[in-house]
Amino acid sequence: MAERELKKKQAPAKQDEEVVEDAPQTSDKGDALKAELDDLLDEIDEVLETNAEEFVKGYVQKGGE
Amino acid sequence: MALQKVLGIETEFGILVRGAPEANPIAASSVLINAYVSELARSTPGHPSAPKVGWDFEDEHPGNDARGFAPQGTMAPEVETHLVNAVLTNGARYYVDHAHPELSTPECADPRSIVQWDRAAEVILQRSMVAARRTLPEGQELVIYKNNSDGKGNSYGCHENYLMDRQVPFGRIVAHAIPFFVSRQVFCGAGKTGTEATGSDKASVPFQISQRADFFEEEVGLETTLKRPIVNTRDEPHADAQKYRRLHVIIGDANLSEVATFLKVGTTALMLCMVEDEFLPREWRLAAPIQALRLVSRDLTMRQPLELAEGGSATALEIQWEFFDRAKKYADAFGLDAIGGDEIGGDVLARWEQALVGLETDPTTLASTVDWVAKHRLLEGYRDRHGLDWTDARLAAMDIQYHDLRPDKGLAARVGLERLIGDDDVEHAVAHPPPETRAWFRGECLRRFPEAIVAANWDSLVFDIGGDPLRRVPMMEPLRGTQAMVGSLLDRCATAGELIAALDAAAKS
Numbered sequence: 001m002a003e004r005e006l007k008k009k010q011a012p013a014k015q016d017e018e019v020v021e022d023a024p025q026t027s028d029k030g031d032a033l034k035a036e037l038d039d040l041l042d043e044i045d046e047v048l049e050t051n052a053e054e055f056v057k058g059y060v061q062k063g064g065e
Numbered sequence: 066m067a068l069q070k071v072l073g074i075e076t077e078f079g080i081l082v083r084g085a086p087e088a089n090p091i092a093a094s095s096v097l098i099n100a101y102v103s104e105l106a107r108s109t110p111g112h113p114s115a116p117k118v119g120w121d122f123e124d125e126h127p128g129n130d131a132r133g134f135a136p137q138g139t140m141a142p143e144v145e146t147h148l149v150n151a152v153l154t155n156g157a158r159y160y161v162d163h164a165h166p167e168l169s170t171p172e173c174a175d176p177r178s179i180v181q182w183d184r185a186a187e188v189i190l191q192r193s194m195v196a197a198r199r200t201l202p203e204g205q206e207l208v209i210y211k212n213n214s215d216g217k218g219n220s221y222g223c224h225e226n227y228l229m230d231r232q233v234p235f236g237r238i239v240a241h242a243i244p245f246f247v248s249r250q251v252f253c254g255a256g257k258t259g260t261e262a263t264g265s266d267k268a269s270v271p272f273q274i275s276q277r278a279d280f281f282e283e284e285v286g287l288e289t290t291l292k293r294p295i296v297n298t299r300d301e302p303h304a305d306a307q308k309y310r311r312l313h314v315i316i317g318d319a320n321l322s323e324v325a326t327f328l329k330v331g332t333t334a335l336m337l338c339m340v341e342d343e344f345l346p347r348e349w350r351l352a353a354p355i356q357a358l359r360l361v362s363r364d365l366t367m368r369q370p371l372e373l374a375e376g377g378s379a380t381a382l383e384i385q386w387e388f389f390d391r392a393k394k395y396a397d398a399f400g401l402d403a404i405g406g407d408e409i410g411g412d413v414l415a416r417w418e419q420a421l422v423g424l425e426t427d428p429t430t431l432a433s434t435v436d437w438v439a440k441h442r443l444l445e446g447y448r449d450r451h452g453l454d455w456t457d458a459r460l461a462a463m464d465i466q467y468h469d470l471r472p473d474k475g476l477a478a479r480v481g482l483e484r485l486i487g488d489d490d491v492e493h494a495v496a497h498p499p500p501e502t503r504a505w506f507r508g509e510c511l512r513r514f515p516e517a518i519v520a521a522n523w524d525s526l527v528f529d530i531g532g533d534p535l536r537r538v539p540m541m542e543p544l545r546g547t548q549a550m551v552g553s554l555l556d557r558c559a560t561a562g563e564l565i566a567a568l569d570a571a572a573k574s
Contacts, residue, residue: 033432036481037446044447047474052462056216058086059465062164064077064221065289065315 067338067403068309071172071228071502071543072179072330076319077165077221078190079210079468084202090164095149097166097207098159100196101189102151120150120158121520121527124303130287131235131300131310152521154496154512155185156504163290165221166190166209171504172523172543175405176331176413178499180323181486185494187211190470192495211319212468213276216461218261220280222289223319224297227334228543229310231302233341238312239285239296244349245336245388246295246316247358248381250275251367252420253329255318256437258444258455258464262359270363271455272444274437276318278362284354289315295354303523305541312337321468321477323485324434328420331413334404335392344395349384350374365441367424382425389417433483440467443480506546509555510564517561530562538568 049055080097082088150160156171168189170182190209197207214220229238254274259267262279273279286294299313314333320326339345351357352372360369361381370378393414401410416434423431431438444460447453453460469475498508503524510526511518519535520527528536540546554571558564 033429033481037432037442040443040479041446041450044476044479047466047476047479048459049462049466053458056458056461056465059079059081059215060217061079061215061219061221062090063219063290064163064165064167065224065293 066399067341068228068230069174069403069544070334070337071174072176072334073170073172073226074179074183074186074326074330075167075169075222075224075226076183076186076211077162077167077223078470079212079215079221080164080166081208081210082205083208084205091161093207094161094164094166096200097190097193097197097209098149098151098161100200101159101193104192104196119520120152120160121522121525124522124524126301127299128287129300131298132285152507152511153189154498154508155182155494156498156502156508157182157186157189158523159189163221166193171498171508172502173499173504174501174544175409176327176334177405177409177485178501179330180327181490181494182499183326184323184486184491187470188491188495191472194471208474209470210465210468211321211470212255212465213318214257214261214280216257216259216261216465218263220261220277220293222277222315223317224289225314225317225330225333227312227314227337228304229312229337230341231306231308231310233310235298235310238337238340240348240350241336241340241345242296242312242314243284243354244351244384245333246314247351247354247361247371248384248388249329249332250278250318250358250361251381251385251424252417252431252435253317253320253325254278254362254435254437255320255325255468256440256464258461260363268456272365272441273362274365275358275362277316278358281316281355281358295358304543309543318436319468320436321475322434322436322439322482324416324483325436327485328413328416331404331410332388332392332417335395335410335413336388338399338403339388339391339395342395342399344398345388345391347387349379349387365428367428382421385421389414389421392417433481436467436477439477439480439482440464443467443476500548500552501544503540503543503546505548506540506551506555509548510561513555514561514564528561528565530560530565536565538565 080090080093082093152158158169160167168186170186173179173182194207194209213223255276257273257276260270260279280293281295282292283294285296285298287298295316297313297315302309302311317329350373352374357371367382368380370380372378401407404410428438429442432442444463448460463476467476472478498504507521507526517528517530518526519529524541525537525539554567558567
C-alpha cells in the first residue's frame with residue numbers, strides 16, 4: 001500500500017511539464033558538459049601524478065576520528 | 066516548534082609529506098597548523114598565536130552516551146590535550162586530531178552559511194600548505210586531501226553537528242535517522258574506486274557511491290574509530306544540556322561540491338526538524354541497515370530494493386522521495402525558519418528535488434553538483450579513452466587526486482562543480498565569524514582582544530585581564546552572543562577589561 005502511494009508522489013503533473021520544457025536545455029547542457037569533459041581529458045595527463053602506482057601505494061593514512 | 070538548526074562540520078584531512086614518505090603524520094599536522102598560525106601572527110600584529118590561546122578542555126566529555134548508558138566493552142574516545150590546538154578569528158577550531166589536521170567550522174545558523182565556512186576551511190588548509198612550504202627542507206611538501214579513506218582500510222571522518230531539542234526522545238531520532246542516512250548517500254556520496262570492507266574482494270566493486278559505507282558495522286553506538294555506528298550516540302551538547310542535544314553525525318563523506326555540502330546538511334536538518342515536530346508518520350524500518358548501507362553505496366543504478374522489517378522493500382530513492390515529500394508539506398505547515406528561512410530552505414527543497422529527479426532519470430545531469438557523479442564521469446571518461454581496467458592504479462590515483470586541495474593539482478577544482486558562494490564571501494569567512502551565532506562573540510573577542518584571551522572552547526572564553534583571577538565567560542546558548550545582540554556592546558569596549566566590567570554590570574542589573 002505504501003509503495004502505491006509512493007509511485008503517485010513521484011510523478012506529479014508539474015514534474016511532467018517541467019520535463020517537457022527542460023528537454024532541449026538538458027541536452028544542450030549535456031553536450032556542453034561532454035565537450036568540457038573531452039577538454040579536461042585532453043589536458044589531464046599534465047596534472048596527474050606521474051607514477052600512479054607508487055603514488056597510490058604511498059598514500060597511507062592513519063585511521064582517525 | 067523545531068529548534069533553529071545550529072550547524073557545524075568537523076573535517077579530518079588526509080595529509081602526505083612529499084619527499085619524506087616516512088614522516089610522522091602527527092608531527093606533519095602540527096607543522097602545518099603552526100605554520101598557518103605563525104604566518105597569521107606575522108601578517109596581523111597582535112593576532113593570537115597557537116601557544117597563547119589554547120583550547121580549553123574543561124567541558125569535553127566525548128564519552129557521554131545519549132542513550133544514558135554505555136554498553137560494556139565500548140571504548141570512549143579520548144581527548145588528546147597535548148597536541149596543537151588553535152582557535153581562529155572566524156570562530157573555528159584548527160587542531161591535530163589523532164594523526165590528521167582537523168578543522169571544525171564555527172557554529173553556523175543555516176545550510177548556506179555552513180557551505181561558506183566549509184569553503185573557508187579549504188582555503189585555510191590551502192594557505193597552511195603554502196606557509197608550511199617555507200618551514201620545510203628543500204624538496205619536501207605537505208599535501209592535504211579532503212577525503213575520508215586511503216583505499217587501504219583506513220578511514221577518517223567528516224562529522225556534522227545539529228542542534229536539537231533535548232526533549233525529543235533519542236530513540237525517535239534513531240528510528241528516522243537510520244533510513245535517512247542509509248539513503249542520502251545517493252546525492253552526498255563522494256565516490257570511491259574499489260572496496261575496503263573486510264571480506265570483500267577489492268576488484269568486485271569497481272566504483273561505489275560512498276567513501277565511508279565500507280567502514281560502518283553497527284546501527285547505533287558511541288564509537289567513532291572502530292565498529293563505527295550509523296547513528297553516533299556521543300552526548301556532548303557544548304551548550305545547556307538541560308535544553309539541548311547536539312546530534313553528532315559521523316557517517317557522511319567530506320564533499321568538494323558546494324551543492325553536495327548544502328544538500329547533505331540542509332536535507333538532514335530538515336529531516337531532524339520533522340522528527341522534532343513529529344511530522345514523519347511512517348518509520349522506514351530496514352531489515353538490515355548495515356547491509357543496506359553497503360548495497361546502496363555499490364549500486365550505481367540506484368534500483369536495488371532494500372528489505373523492510375515489516376516485509377516488502379523500498380529503494381534508496383523511494384525512501385528519499387518520501388522524506389522529500391513530507392519535507393515539502395512540512396514547509397507549508399511549519400515554515401522554514403528553523404533552517405534559515407524561505408529563501409535558503411526553499412533552495413534546499415528545490416535542489417533536493419532536482420537531485421532526486423536527476424538520479425532517477427539521468428545521473429550524468431548531476432555532474433556539476435554531486436561528487437560521486439562528477440568523479441565517476443571523469444574516471445569513466447579516462448578509462449574509456451585509454452582502455453583501462455577499473456583496477457588500474459591510474460584510476461585509483463585520480464580518485465585520491467580528486468580530493469587534493471592544491472588549486473593546481475586538485476581534480477575536483479577542474480570538473481566544473483557549481484559554486485554557491487562567491488570568492489569574496491569565502492575570503493570574508495576565512496577571518497570573520499558567522500554573525501548569527503555565538504561564534505561571532507568568540508571570533509570577535511579573539512580579533513579585538515587577542516592578548517587578553519588565554520583559552521577558548523565551544524561554550525566559553527577565558528580572559529586574563531590582569532590583576533583579578535582568570536575570568537571565564539560562559540556561552541551556553543548557541544544563538545546568543547550574535548552580532549545583533551552584542552555588536553554594539555563590543556564596539557563600546559576598548560579593552561577586554563571594559564568588556565568584563567560591562568558584562569558584570571549587565572549581570573547585576
